[in-house]
Amino acid sequence: MSNFFTGLLRLKRGPWEMLATILIGLGVFMLMQPFVLWAFTYSFVTTLVGTVMFIIVSHFKD
Amino acid sequence: MVPMPQDPATIAASATPPRVARKIKGLSDRAIAWIFVGPTIFLLLAINIFPLIWTIRLSFTNFKANRNREVEWIGTRNYERILTDSDIWLNMQATAHFLFWTIFFQVLIGFTLAYLINKKFKGNDLWTTIIVLPMMLSPAVVGNFWKFLYQPQIGLFNYIVAFFTGKDPSSFEMLGSVQLAPWSIVIVDTWMWTPFVMLICLAGLRSIPDYIYEAAEVDRASKLRQFFTITIPMVLPFLMLAVLFRGIENFKMFDLVVQLTGGGPGSTTELTSINLKREAFEKWRTGYASAYAIILFVTVFGLASIYVKALNKVKER
Numbered sequence: 001m002s003n004f005f006t007g008l009l010r011l012k013r014g015p016w017e018m019l020a021t022i023l024i025g026l027g028v029f030m031l032m033q034p035f036v037l038w039a040f041t042y043s044f045v046t047t048l049v050g051t052v053m054f055i056i057v058s059h060f061k062d
Numbered sequence: 063m064v065p066m067p068q069d070p071a072t073i074a075a076s077a078t079p080p081r082v083a084r085k086i087k088g089l090s091d092r093a094i095a096w097i098f099v100g101p102t103i104f105l106l107l108a109i110n111i112f113p114l115i116w117t118i119r120l121s122f123t124n125f126k127a128n129r130n131r132e133v134e135w136i137g138t139r140n141y142e143r144i145l146t147d148s149d150i151w152l153n154m155q156a157t158a159h160f161l162f163w164t165i166f167f168q169v170l171i172g173f174t175l176a177y178l179i180n181k182k183f184k185g186n187d188l189w190t191t192i193i194v195l196p197m198m199l200s201p202a203v204v205g206n207f208w209k210f211l212y213q214p215q216i217g218l219f220n221y222i223v224a225f226f227t228g229k230d231p232s233s234f235e236m237l238g239s240v241q242l243a244p245w246s247i248v249i250v251d252t253w254m255w256t257p258f259v260m261l262i263c264l265a266g267l268r269s270i271p272d273y274i275y276e277a278a279e280v281d282r283a284s285k286l287r288q289f290f291t292i293t294i295p296m297v298l299p300f301l302m303l304a305v306l307f308r309g310i311e312n313f314k315m316f317d318l319v320v321q322l323t324g325g326g327p328g329s330t331t332e333l334t335s336i337n338l339k340r341e342a343f344e345k346w347r348t349g350y351a352s353a354y355a356i357i358l359f360v361t362v363f364g365l366a367s368i369y370v371k372a373l374n375k376v377k378e379r
Contacts, residue, residue: 017371024364031361032158040154041145044357051364058371 016057023050114359121353128346140353150354152329153337159244160251160319160333161312165305167252172259173301177293179260180267190264194257201254205321208250212236212322237323243331247319251312259304266300267293299376306369313362334358 007015027047030039089097121140125133144150179190196204211219212235220231236246270292278288316335319325325332325340338358342351 021368021371024368028361028365032154034155037146037148037151040151044141044145044360047364048360051360051367054364054367 011060013057013060013062016060017054020050020054020057023047023053026050117352117355120349121356123349125349125352126346127342127348133349136349140350141357143350144354144357149329150334150337153332153334156244156329156331157313157333160247160315160331161309163245163248164251164255164312165308167248168256168259168308169301169305171252172256172304173263173297175256175260176263176267179264193260196254197257199254201317202321204250204254205318208246208253209237209322212246214238238327240327240330243323243327247322247331250322251315251318254318255308255311259308262300262304262307263297266297269300270296299373302369302373302376306366306373309369310362310366313358 004015004018008019023046027043027045027050030043030046033039122135122137123133124136124140175193179186179193208219211217214220214232214235217231217236219236220234223229223234224231234242236242274292274296275288278292283291314335315333316339319331319333320336323331325336329337334354335358338351338354341347341354
């Protein structure tokens with residue numbers, strides 16, 4: 001876990017991609033879940049942030 | 063004197079008209095490459111990138127394609143309306159139900175069929191052809207004939223279900239029932255596209271060299287162990303590819319469902335693509351529909367990005 005945060009601080013590609021992937025996955029789940037409407041409301045922002053982050057961080061060094 | 067034979071490149075070069083040859087002379091390799099690639103890049107920009115940028119722009123306006131009035135910039139209001147609309151939330155859930163179950167059944171049945179077809183037996187090729195037939199048909203045709211199959215009075219499907227369950231064939235209506243309609247579109251899509259998943263899995267199974275299984279036999283590995291430690295890991299990239307293709311296709315599924323249920327009964331089978339079409343071309347809320355399309359695009363793009371990444375990781379193993 002500490003490796004993950006160290007990687008984030010040092011702008012390593014792996015941990016940042018992991019974070020972006022989690023955001024995209026969470027956004028898609030929020031978009032399609034049948035439980036709460038507020039999650040649906042904030043799903044697009046979450047997916048968008050994750051997707052843009054993914055595009056940017058995939059250019060970081062390993 | 064006998065003329066010297068010329069190589070094909072010299073013959074081709076001499077065929078270039080002198081005027082063109084004079085113009086090309088002096089251009090770098092990079093410039094010539096750009097001349098060749100240029101038209102493709104131009105087409106890509108004109109057909110893909112420009113409409114995307116235009117749609118993003120429209121999504122922030124109240125533009126209506128059937129009205130000739132001044133377009134107002136309304137900021138993120140379209141996005142706010144969509145993302146607080148409980149009807150669209152229900153459409154998303156209907157899409158999620160369709161997406162999850164079609165992929166689940168297609169992968170399960172497709173892989174099983176591929177595994178069976180991969181075994182050498184008599185009539186192997188004939189069975190492959192028969193199984194592959196549904197995906198060669200047009201979705202409009204498939205939608206129409208499944209509509210007949212689902213008819214409560216004359217439909218074969220109801221009679222088959224009645225034969226196994228003992229129910230009256232006309233006692234249930236697949237396309238008219240709120241509970242059964244979502245499953246009826248899942249069944250048809252699974253019937254039509256399982257062969258596609260089967261073909262991809264079959265390619266994966268046939269790419270596994272026999273010597274790996276022979277080595278496992280020598281090591282006295284059981285069939286079950288061979289299946290889980292050789293077959294599944296080696297077919298996994300192919301399976302993931304199939305899931306990616308089907309996931310993206312089913313996310314924008316339109317024709318088959320329109321033919322079968324038209325989004326009904328009520329809006330139980332109204333997938334996002336059908337709803338989007340209604341907003342854009344029946345209600346003519348172009349700005350609103352553009353925002354809707356952008357939300358779907360970002361979702362598919364995000365999913366495809368992580369999926370391609372995962373696929374590359376599996377391939378590297």
